Amino acid sequence: MRHEQSSAAADALSAQRPGSSLEDNNPLGVKESENCISTPAPVGTSPLQIQATEVQPGKSNPPFRMFRSAASASVRTKWFWYSMASCLCWTAWAFSARLASQEIPPATTQFVSAFGFLAVVVAVTEIKQIRVTIQGRGSWYALIGGLLLACGGIALYGAYRTGHDASVVTATTSLYPVATVFFAVLLLQERPNKFQVLGIGFAVIAIVLLSR
């Protein structure tokens, strides 16, 4: 609650001072990305005038127009298409996991698949000519990320091994993006816009329905 209040106050300040940042309020020192979709009102416009402008009947719906312009801007960004590529790679991951686990136990599949993982790492290192050096905090965070990935995987196998209903375990654990959103808002000061908040809600419903 305290964080929300300070974040809201900082938002108000940054709205008044163009170009101001929230770095002082950011415990991990991450630059805040541009999260707000808003059109600046003309100087001297009162809040009532703004409201009246937004709800004029007979004109195109401002929220829809805002959404359309934001969505069309997103599909021109690299991050959106990398996210889609990630989604497709994990589709292939899910299929190959199912086909491999028909014969091989899950933990052994994970063990063997790590070598496939390693092969891609070697290929990327060669192609991109990456010199692996310790580059400050970034390297450590990435290393911790790899550890978290492995720890989560091992805990998942542990949950399956308890013999509890696999569909319940899958549905529960597949909600991890909710935890990411929570941590990102809390630690990175990210502020998903109202469409994205709605999208996160739909994503959660989709994940639960698809894991059934």
Next chain:
Amino acid sequence: MHGWLWLSIFVLLSWGALGVVQKVAVTHIPAENAFVWAAAGFMLLQPVLLPTASVFSYSPRSIAWALLNGAANALGLLSLLAAMRHGGKASVVEPLSALYPAFVVLLAPALLNEHIRILNGAGIVCALIAGVLLAADKPSSTD
């Protein structure tokens, strides 16, 4: 509380925190470097998974699928890191990439001769709506 629930909560927290840690990492270093370090962290726990029986006792076909599984996982992770490096928010990129079960359910009838259930169909519709809504973001200056 049941053991499965504790373990599931641990999975939720570790994979949930993973998205944030990845975002912080790519803020400081390029996605490819973060990828190599993440792989190093991932491999550190390999001894825990060391199988008791020889992996060569399984059919080459299954081994190949398992290796492909690892390669697809690596490429997925690399793409995710690149998405974050190019300005994608962790709170948006993570849920967007987690919608892959929609593709799995859509392709399963053709590839695995499985049927789409009504619940899964509703899930696909929700995933499509989520994907469109999550895409409503302004391009960042790094893109």
